[in-house]
Amino acid sequence: MTTLDPRDVFLAEASELLERLETTLLDLGDRPDDTALIDTAFRALHTIKGSGAMFGFDRVAAFTHDFETAFDRVRRGQIAPSVDLINVALSAKDYIRTLIEEPDPDTAVIGEAILAELDRLVGGAPAQPAAAGPMPPAPAPTPNGWRIGLTFAPDILRNGSNPLALLDELAELGACTIVPRLGDLPDLEDLDPESLAIGWDVTLVGPVGREAIEDVFLFVRDAMTLTLEPLVLEPVAQAMVAQAAATQAPAAASKPAQAAVAVPVAPVSEATALTAAASTALVAPAPPDRNTPDRSLSERRPPPRAASTMRVEAERLDELMDRVGELVIAQARLSQLAGLQADAGIKTIAEEIERLSAQLRDTTMGIRMVPIGTLFSRFRRLVHDLSRDLGKPVTFVTDGEETELDKTVIERLADPLVHLIRNAIDHGVEAPECRVAAGKAETGRIALTAQHAGAQVLVSVRDDGAGLDVARIRAKAEERGLVQPGTPLTDQQVYQFLFAPGFSTAHEISALSGRGVGMDVVKKTIEALRGSIDITTEPGAGTAIVLRLPLTLAIIDGLLIRVGEARYVLPLAAVEECIELPGDRHIGHGRDFLSIRGDLVPFLRLRTLFEATGEPDPHQKVIVVSVGETRIGLVADQILGNHQTVIKSLSKLHADVATFSGATILGDGTAALIIDPAQVAAAGQPDGLRAYQEVA
Structure with a gap:
């Protein structure tokens, strides 16, 4: 059993923190007045700094400390998060990732330049807010202490946080008294030892700033409610509290005290708005009377348990999927053998194993499914940078982030989406002056969406630019010899030339x-x-470019067919319908057509395509498949039925066989090739386009 290197844990967590930091900074650029975003960015920096120092990434910790120090002025409201500051902060985030993944000493000059730019942006006078508004009120006098209320989320203990350790850290700031809140304790039979049901009231005396108290709870602010009320105490009261706290603080930190010290509070003026200081004593809440029936306590139920997660290496998921695939093949073999037996008991066991293997397959495939939103979030930075470099203001919109895809599909989908988004901004969206002249908004729009469509997921990239110029694309294709002049082509067929190697309609080469x-x-x-x-x-x-993708690449539902003596599998997601091969067929342009409900559909004989031997079946079948907007019929000798297909990759020796996308093992142990509908459909295209596809 392999042990997980703690440094690998840091690398994984640092990657997540950096992604969160990038998303937060981009959001902050859109909402510079959102203090919650500023706090989130600061917490991410603070965590990276601490973890980096713990695991020996000293350069990461040092650079992040300086970054954090500069960003702290934004957090305190002394500097407004301008566009320039956000851009430099994003560069600093990229440099932190470089220090973690490729710690090259020669890159130190880059870090120094980034920190110098940060210091320049935050070192001047505080930036004025963009919108004019009333002047902020003068700061209140520094209080002599604080009345602090602490209420934590019930599941904070399950997250690994220790409230008592936070109380210890709070007690180190100055003399304080700690009083627990016991009013929300449930009855003994309803008590959950993993659920926190008490809070604390703390009186802290001393010249302690608000920021110091907030820093104690920096990492749990999302799971608690913190209230701070300043206190202005008389000198005698300060001495009383300090003396009492000195004797009770050790016990209070580990086991909160049951009584508080009464201290006089000085009168407070209205300018300070310290309403809490009007009281003359601090009194601990009385414990609830257990003899008095309390309807709220009797009806209270323990809070639901939070869902737990664990980190698993991707290789283990791949190995699990391989084992499930082998189990599905073995189950198919067992079902085939059971069908040849007369023993009802064996058939019952085979059916039970088939049911269990199907459930295990669905569960394992569900584990591998990942929301596509994890991929979509990466492109916000790409759009931000391209918009700045090209001088084209662009709004980036996403939808369907909760749509799930196999993790392998998501990993391989990143590069195509990068190219599509770059083309949409560079070629699709016009320059601001051109958009205004055309009556459009100056800011362009790029929409990245995903949605389920049966056994497929549709991922689309849409822009509101000028659209594609069909005549220009065709002229370029004829110039390169991809199609003969005068060849009749539909617009969809012309668009396919955009995917030819080296094809570009750009007037000049740019970066x-x-x-x-x-x-x-x-x-x-x-x-x-x-x-x-x-x-x-x-x-x-x-223009809208829609990618039709399968949900998974591991196990698919297939249609098992026979052509000659061989058997093949067609992905069931591409199959529209199956019909008998009729006698009335149409011939045009050297090809055969079927009339299906008034539509002419071209068809191919798989016996001819695969050079099958033997006599054809007298009642051949036509399987109509669709690839995008193209429909084509495939003629087979026999349809054997549905088949759970475990996909096996072809060897490198068969890499140039484009007709098949893989192979599978059937129940009798023989292999069957999986037909690629897109490649087979290309054989039914016009000659000019077919020649282009063969070259491509």
Whole structure:
């Protein structure tokens, strides 16, 4: 059994913290007045600094400390988070990631330049707010102490936090008394030892700033309610509290005291607005009378247990999926053997194992499913940087973040989406002056959405730019010899030229585009994922590129067919319907067509395509499959039925066989190839486009 290196734990947590920091900084750029975002960013920096020092990442801790010090002025309200400050903070975040992943001493000059820029931005006079408003009131006099109320979330103990340790840290700031709140304690039979049901009232005396108290609870602020009320005490009262706290503090820190010290409080003026100081004594709340029936306590139920999670290595999930796949193959073999036996008991066991293996398969596939929002959040920074570099203000909108996909699909989907978003901003969205001249808003819009559609997930990238120029794309394709002039092509077929290697309509090569590489990568990656690409555009209104992707790449529902003596599998998600091969067929342009409810659908004979031997079945079947907007019929000798298909990759020797996307093991131990509908459908395209696809 492998042990997990603590440094690996830090690297994983630091990556999550940096992603959270980036998201928070981007949100802060949109909402600079949101103090909660500032606190979240500060807590992320503080955690990275502390963890980095703990695990020996001294350069990370030192740089983050300086970063945190500069950002602390923003947290205290002395500096407004301007656009320049957010950009430099994002660069600082990138540098922290570099220090963690590639700690090269030669990059120290980069860190020094970033810190110098940070110091320049926060070292001047405090920035004025963007909108004019009333002047803030003068700060209240420094209090002699604080009356503090602490209420923690019931599940804080399950999260590993220790409220008593926080009380110890609070007691180190000055003389204090601690009184527990026992009014919310449940009855003994309803008591949950893992649920916190008490709070504390603390009186802290001494010249302690509000920030020092808030820093004690920095990491649990999201799981507690903290109230602070300043106190202005007479000197005699200060001495009384200090003396009492000195004798009771050790006991109070480990076991909160049951009584408080009464201290006189000085009168407070209205300017300080210290309403709590009007009282003349601090009295501990009386314990509840157990002899008096309390309806609220009798009806109280223990709080529900919080859902727990654990971190698992991705390799273990892959190994688990492989084992489940082998189990599905063995179960298919058992079911086939049981069907040949007359023993009802064996058939019953085979059916039970089939049910259990199906449940285990669904559970394992569910574990591998990840919300696509984890991928979408990465592109906010990309849009932010491209918008700044190209001088095109762009609003980035996402929807469907909760849509789940197999983790392998999400990992391989990142690069195609990067290219699509870059093209949408560079080629799709017009310059601000062009948009204004066309009657549009100066700010462009990029929408990234995801949604389920049966056994597929549709991921779309939409812009509100000028749209695609069909004539220009076709002219470029004819210039490169991808299609013969005059060949009749639909708009959808013309759009496919965008995915040809080296194809670009840019007038000049820039740092972002012009070499015709990006869309070629998109096409190859999506086809490797057994997906397809749809393009829709409207001149002057924008373009939408929709990626149709399978939910998973491990186990799929397939349609088992026979062609000659061999058996093949078609992904069931691509199958529309199955019909008998009719006698009335149409011939046009050298191809066969079927008339299905008034629509002409081209069809291919798989016996001819696969060079099958033997006599064809007298009652052949046509399986109509759809790839995007293309429908095509595939003629097979026999349809054997549905099949749970465990996908096995082809060897490197078969890498150039584009017709098949993989193979599977059948119940009798023989192999069956999995047909790629997109590649087979390409054989039914016009000659000019087919020649292009063979080259691509």
